[in-house]
Amino acid sequence: MIAMPIYEFLCSDCGRKSSFLTRSVTSSLDPSCQHCGSARLQRAVSSFAIGKTVGQVHEATGPAPKDPGLDFFRDPRNIGRNVEETFARNGMALPQQVRESIDAAREGTPPAGLDL
Numbered sequence: 001m002i003a004m005p006i007y008e009f010l011c012s013d014c015g016r017k018s019s020f021l022t023r024s025v026t027s028s029l030d031p032s033c034q035h036c037g038s039a040r041l042q043r044a045v046s047s048f049a050i051g052k053t054v055g056q057v058h059e060a061t062g063p064a065p066k067d068p069g070l071d072f073f074r075d076p077r078n079i080g081r082n083v084e085e086t087f088a089r090n091g092m093a094l095p096q097q098v099r100e101s102i103d104a105a106r107e108g109t110p111p112a113g114l115d116l
């Protein structure tokens with residue numbers, strides 16, 4: 001089975017979303033609203049293409065995103081997060097020295113040699 005990207009359009013009339021498989025959307029096609037039939041559609045960004053903002057990441061209590069963007073790493077509050085999670089995953093306590101380095105980095109003092 002081949003996964004095809006889905007183009008989504010927002011209807012200017014009823015405000016609802018219509019989805020079209022890539023194959024069905026060509027330059028010659030005039031997509032119409034699947035709910036009210038209106039032709040006044042605006043291209044919407046597919047939901048899976050929208051990256052999480054740092055704010056959303058912080059709101060989430062789950063683990064760090066698998067593919068975090070640069071903003072994630074630029075946020076001092078996320079410094080050392082992967083280290084913390086690695087230790088937690090292995091059931092190990094964070095060594096005091098590491099703990100202090102992370103805390104210091106989050107306060108704005110990156111550990112020596114660490115290119116942030």
Ligand SMILES: [Zn+2]
Pocket residue numbers: 011012013014015016033034035036037038
């Ligand atoms: Zn509509």
